[in-house]
Every structure is written in structure tokens, then in C-alpha cells.
Amino acid sequence: MTQKFDVVVIGAGPGGYVAAIKAAQLGLSTACIEKYTDKEGKLALGGTCLNVGCIPSKALLDSSWKFHEAQDGFAIHGIGHSGVTMDVPAMVGRKANIVKGLTSGVATLFKANGVTSIQGHGKLLAGKKVEVTKPDGSTEVIEAENIILASGSRPIDIPPAPVDNNVIVDSTGALEFQAVPKRLGVIGAGVIGLELGSVWSRLGAEVTVLEALDTFLIAADAAVSKEAYKTLTKQGLDIKLGARVTGSKVNGEEVVVTYTDANGEQNITFDKLIVAVGRRPVTTDLLAADSGVNIDERGFIFVDDHCTTSVPGVYAIGDVVRGMMLAHKASEEGIMVVERIKGHKTQMNYDLIPSVIYTHPEIAWVGKTEQALKAEGVEVNVGTFPFAASGRAMAANDTGGFVKVIADAKTDRVLGVHVIGPSAAELVQQGAIGMEFGTSAEDLGMMVFSHPTLSEALHEAALAVNGGAIHIANRKKR
Numbered sequence: 001m002t003q004k005f006d007v008v009v010i011g012a013g014p015g016g017y018v019a020a021i022k023a024a025q026l027g028l029s030t031a032c033i034e035k036y037t038d039k040e041g042k043l044a045l046g047g048t049c050l051n052v053g054c055i056p057s058k059a060l061l062d063s064s065w066k067f068h069e070a071q072d073g074f075a076i077h078g079i080g081h082s083g084v085t086m087d088v089p090a091m092v093g094r095k096a097n098i099v100k101g102l103t104s105g106v107a108t109l110f111k112a113n114g115v116t117s118i119q120g121h122g123k124l125l126a127g128k129k130v131e132v133t134k135p136d137g138s139t140e141v142i143e144a145e146n147i148i149l150a151s152g153s154r155p156i157d158i159p160p161a162p163v164d165n166n167v168i169v170d171s172t173g174a175l176e177f178q179a180v181p182k183r184l185g186v187i188g189a190g191v192i193g194l195e196l197g198s199v200w201s202r203l204g205a206e207v208t209v210l211e212a213l214d215t216f217l218i219a220a221d222a223a224v225s226k227e228a229y230k231t232l233t234k235q236g237l238d239i240k241l242g243a244r245v246t247g248s249k250v251n252g253e254e255v256v257v258t259y260t261d262a263n264g265e266q267n268i269t270f271d272k273l274i275v276a277v278g279r280r281p282v283t284t285d286l287l288a289a290d291s292g293v294n295i296d297e298r299g300f301i302f303v304d305d306h307c308t309t310s311v312p313g314v315y316a317i318g319d320v321v322r323g324m325m326l327a328h329k330a331s332e333e334g335i336m337v338v339e340r341i342k343g344h345k346t347q348m349n350y351d352l353i354p355s356v357i358y359t360h361p362e363i364a365w366v367g368k369t370e371q372a373l374k375a376e377g378v379e380v381n382v383g384t385f386p387f388a389a390s391g392r393a394m395a396a397n398d399t400g401g402f403v404k405v406i407a408d409a410k411t412d413r414v415l416g417v418h419v420i421g422p423s424a425a426e427l428v429q430q431g432a433i434g435m436e437f438g439t440s441a442e443d444l445g446m447m448v449f450s451h452p453t454l455s456e457a458l459h460e461a462a463l464a465v466n467g468g469a470i471h472i473a474n475r476k477k478r
């Protein structure tokens with residue numbers, strides 16, 4: 001007999017698994033289809049984020065930062081030691097254990113919420129049916145009132161540097177190195193390239209980042225990008241802008257990469273090369289020819305602001321649709337879709353999705369950049385507060401960077417919060433909460449912040465918008 005559900009989700013990444021749990025919580029009979037298996041061949045839920053993305057990369061970033069601090073950051077606190085070593089397989093093993101704990105946690109949550117977990121490849125057929133191809137090759141068709149496509153994304157390959165999973169790897173391979181490469185190349189100075197480059201640089205690799213664009217971190221506020229470039233370069237990342245990779249040749253255990261820059265053609269040799277030039281949506285064998293779901297010119301499933309596809313009752317969320325490829329964006333879209341299936345009028349505020357880069361210092365922002373606002377002709381007031389003037393940052397010996405608050409010059413409404421510095425990801429979230437409620441810079445300035453905290457830098461930057469910062473000289477006079 002054909003199984004029938006209220007909701008069937010294809011893909012158990014942060015978009016799909018969150019949507020499935022929410023649907024079950026709202027009383028809808030729900031199944032989630034996932035095909036990904038771990039190295040032991042077992043079904044692993046959680047998608048890119050939990051298995052090979054957000055979580056494993058942060059585990060390695062945290063381990064490598066502790067190593068870096070133990071090497072160079074303890075003496076100032078009066079702590080001496082006779083030598084610090086790094087056991088790379090142990091570090092990578094710790095990461096694997098965290099991944100295992102979290103992915104099996106999703107399986108437990110599925111059970112606790114009554115989500116039916118189905119292992120296999122899901123394909124949308126016409127007439128709100130899904131064909132599941134099981135690991136043994138058998139197929140089954142299930143029916144659903146509502147179908148959510150959450151098939152995610154995968155790394156983009158580039159012909160000049162084909163991944164061989166030995167010398168040339170993508171982001172997944174870069175999480176699995178068993179030794180620190182002496183010379184590491186990274187193609188792409190985006191979020192993933194900078195984070196993974198930082199991990200291996202902190203452990204001693206000579207890291208060269210080749211970026212085709214002339215501009216560094218173009219999506220970030222220009223003041224933040226400038227500071228980030230300065231700091232990351234000082235940390236040892238050799239970031240070559242305007243360097244377009246045109247070819248590569250693997251010779252045994254090394255690779256010679258050819259690129260062109262303002263000075264013409266260059267060659268550089270690496271022991272490992274990470275290709276981190278972006279990700280593309282996964283729609284391989286996802287849609288039957290007559291499914292009726294449209295794909296846009298870039299390969300993303302076409303959806304409206306509510307993640308509705310061209311077929312009523314079929315939705316698509318996360319990396320497989322337009323917008324930023326971020327786990328929290330995927331999850332919130334999943335929740336929005338399910339609540340709307342239940343008849344709620346849930347909307348998502350796409351203007352307030354925070355972005356974070358987990359380098360050190362962290363880089364995070366929400367809302368618009370000063371240059372974008374100026375290009376739109378919006379007059380703004382800007383307040384900036386450096387962590388060098390924060391008592392808490394000094395106590396932690398972590399004083400790089402600043403908080404920048406941008407407010408509408410006419411209304412004082414906060415339009416952007418940009419942070420480079422310690423705990424930037426957490427600080428920006430406070431800005432996001434305020435902005436969601438339409439905060440003005442004055443409102444933020446009038447709130448009581450605990451002392452001593454890094455958050456006080458946000459308070460002071462908000463005060464500085466109208467020339468009222470206490471712990472720095474104000475550029476703008478009241």
C-alpha cells in the first residue's frame with residue numbers, strides 16, 4: 001500500500017531536518033528522506049552543515065586557535081610552558097566525534113517528534129508523489145499533501161584545478177588532512193577559504209590564498225574588509241587579489257598552480273590545494289521531467305518569498321534556492337514553510353539575516369553596509385567603537401577590530417551593525433534583535449549593558465552615532 005504523509009521533506013540538512021521536526025510538532029504526519037552516509041556507511045542526518053560544513057569547520061577553528069594561543073598567547077598572561085605539540089589526527093578525530101554526536105542527535109530528535117526517517121534518494125514525481133530509491137536499489141513511491149525540497153548544495157569544481165581528493169581537495173577534503181601541509185594553496189578568499197586557510201595557517205602551514213577578484217570580502221562593509229585584510233595578512237595568510245587560476249599540474253605529492261595577475265603569468269607550488277570558489281545547488285535527479293518545478297538560469301529551484309515553487313504544495317528551501325547559503329537561513333525558511341502549510345501567515349525578514357566569518361578576529365554583520373546605503377542615496381550617521389578601548393577586550397588580550405553602527409541620519413533607525421573583533425557573531429545578533437524591533441541608535445544607547453562586557457562596544461558604537469560615546473573621543477559632535 002502506498003504510504004501517505006501530510007509532509008515529505010527531501011534532504012535532512014538544517015533546512016530539511018528543522019522543517020521536518022517543526023511539521024511533526026505542528027501535528028502533521030511527516031517523513032524526511034536522506035541519502036548521505038558517513039564513512040562507516042551509516043545514514044547521517046544533518047546535511048552539509050553538521051557533516052562537512054559549519055560544525056566540523058568550527059571544531060577545527062577552535063582547536064587550531066587554542067594551539068595558536070598556547071604557542072603565542074600565553075606568555076603575556078605570565079603562563080610559561082616547555083613546548084606545545086599538535087596531534088592532527090587527534091584534532092580531526094575530536095571533530096569527527098562532535099559530528100557523530102550531533103548527527104545522531106538529529107536521529108533522536110526525529111524519533112522524539114515522530115518524524116519518519118527514510119534512507120534513500122528522493123525524486124519528485126508529478127502529482128505530489130516522491131520516488132525513493134533505497135540503498136539496495138529498490139524503489140518505493142510515497143505520496144504527500146506537501147513536499148519540501150531541501151537538497152542543499154555542493155562545492156563548485158573548476159576545470160583549471162580538478163579535485164583529486166589527494167593533493168587537490170574541496171572544503172570536505174580540507175577538513176580531513178591528517179598532517180599539516182607545509183605549503184597550502186587556497187583558491188577563493190570567501191568565507192570557506194578564509195576559515196579553512198586560517199585553520200591550517202595557525203597549525204604552521206604557509207598559506208597562500210589566490211582570489212580572482214581585485215576586491216577583498218566585497219559583501220562586507222568596506223571598513224571591515226580593510227581591517228580584515230590587514231589582520232589576516234599580519235597573521236600570515238598571503239592573500240593575492242586579482243590572481244586568476246588558469247591551470248594546475250599535480251606532480252606526485254605536490255601541485256604547481258598557474259595563475260595570472262597584474263604582472264602576467266605566475267607559477268606557485270603547493271603540497272595541498274583547497275578549491276573554495278563557492279557552492280552550487282544540488283538538483284541532480286531530484287525532479288522528474290514532468291514534475292512541473294522550474295529551475296532558474298543559475299540552477300536554483302525557482303521560488304517566491306514564501307519558498308513556494310511553480311507547483312502548488314511543493315516548496316523548496318535552503319541552499320537549493322536563491323539567497324545566501326547559510327544554515328540559519330535554510331532553517332528559518334523551513335519553519336516559515338511549515339507554519340504557512342498550517343495556515344499561519346509567517347514571513348521571513350530576508351533583510352536581517354546575519355553573516356559571520358569565523359576567522360580570528362571574527363567578522364559579522366547584519367543589515368546594510370555604509371557603501372550600499374550611500375549608493376542608494378540614504379544619508380547615514382555612523383558610530384564606531386574600537387575594542388582597543390574596551391576593558392573586557394583588554395582583560396582578554398583580544399583588542400583587534402571594532403563595532404560599527406550605521407543609522408539613518410533622518411530617523412536614527414539602525415540600518416546596519418558591522419563587527420570585526422572578539423565574539424563578533426554574538427554581538428551582531430544583539431544588533432539583529434534590535435533591528436528586528438526597529439531600534440534607533442538612541443534606543444541602543446539608552447539600554448543598560450553589563451560591565452565589563454564586549455557588548456559594551458556595541459553600546460558605545462550606538463552612542464557614537466550621535467556623538468555621545470563616553471570611552472572614546474567622538475568624531476561627531478552633539
Ligand SMILES: Cc1cc2nc3c(=O)[nH]c(=O)nc-3n(C[C@H](O)[C@H](O)[C@H](O)COP(=O)(O)OP(=O)(O)OC[C@H]3O[C@@H](n4cnc5c(N)ncnc54)[C@H](O)[C@@H]3O)c2cc1C
Binds near residue numbers: 034054151319
Ligand atoms: C566548510 C563549510 C562551512 C560552513 N560554515 C557555515 C557556518 O559557519 N554558518 C552557516 O550558516 N553556514 C555555513 N555553511 C553553509 C551551510 O552548511 C549550508 O548553508 C547549509 O548546510 C544549507 O542547508 P540545506 O539544508 O539547504 O542543505 P544541506 O545542508 O546541503 O543538506 C542537504 C541534504 O540533502 C541531501 N540530499 C540531496 N539530494 C537528495 C535527494 N535527492 N534525496 C535525498 N537526500 C538528498 C544531501 O545528502 C544533504 O544531506 C558552511 C558550509 C561549508 C561547506
